Amino acid sequence: MWSRVFLGFDVYHLVFAFIIYSMLGWLVESIYMSFCNKKITNRGFGKGPFCPIYGFGAVIGYLILSPFKGNLVIVYFLGAFLATTFEYIVGRGMIRFLGELWWDYNEKPFNYRGIICLESTIAWGFYAVGIVAFLQGRVIDFIDTVNYAWGIRFIYAVMVVVVIDYAIQLMKVFNVDIKEQKEKLVDMYDSFRTRWF
Numbered sequence: 001m002w003s004r005v006f007l008g009f010d011v012y013h014l015v016f017a018f019i020i021y022s023m024l025g026w027l028v029e030s031i032y033m034s035f036c037n038k039k040i041t042n043r044g045f046g047k048g049p050f051c052p053i054y055g056f057g058a059v060i061g062y063l064i065l066s067p068f069k070g071n072l073v074i075v076y077f078l079g080a081f082l083a084t085t086f087e088y089i090v091g092r093g094m095i096r097f098l099g100e101l102w103w104d105y106n107e108k109p110f111n112y113r114g115i116i117c118l119e120s121t122i123a124w125g126f127y128a129v130g131i132v133a134f135l136q137g138r139v140i141d142f143i144d145t146v147n148y149a150w151g152i153r154f155i156y157a158v159m160v161v162v163v164i165d166y167a168i169q170l171m172k173v174f175n176v177d178i179k180e181q182k183e184k185l186v187d188m189y190d191s192f193r194t195r196w197f
Contacts, residue, residue, distance in 0.1 A: 002152060007063045016143045016151060017062075017136070018055035019158050025054020046165035050158075057086055061128055062136050069132045079128020084121045091115035 002012040009017075029043040029051060043051065061079060068074045092115065094101050105111040110118035143151065 008066075009063075012148070012151065012155075013140060013143055014059055015155055016146075017139050018052075018059050019050075019155065020055075020139055020142070021058035021131075022050045022052050022055030025058070026051040029054075046162065046169050048161060048165050050162050050165070052162075053087075053090055057083055058127075058131050060086075062131055065128055065132050066136075072129050072133060075132050076125040076129050079132070080121050080125030083124030083128065084116050087120065087124075088112075088116050 002010065004011050006014060026043060026049045030041055030049075033041040033043050061082060064082060065075050065079055068078065091101050091103070095115075101115065104114045105117035105120065106114035108117040108119050146154070
């Protein structure tokens, strides 16, 4: 599975890069919002340092934009357009399925329904250029320095932690009694252990 190639990259490198970009995106946005709010602000949905919108955006954006890396003007405008479109689709999906939006651009000039704004669109273009021209090569070089077996363990560990973190946060959003669900899981585990061991 890990060695399957997709658009010139194997799954291992794509997933590892997704994790790195998700963490970097969380870090950059949390620092920026902490500065704006004048207090420490966690910009992730979960408790951990992980924003998958940045991971998906960076990896998918790179795969789409890399054929244009010889022309950074095209990378800038296409990247700004694609990232703004992606942000809008994710925002509309959040409003529809979760009943809320986790960011608000209503106070920004040239915004559309608080979901997208000109300031972010301009920034997305610069991020696209940075990823295509500079960052992606260094991310891949870093991934290549990690022992492959340890890299796979790292990927699994991060994904398990993120899935648990996000499951807990989603249960809170949908008002699911976490204590009751924990008791059900313990009962299921005890039943499984009694039956099979």
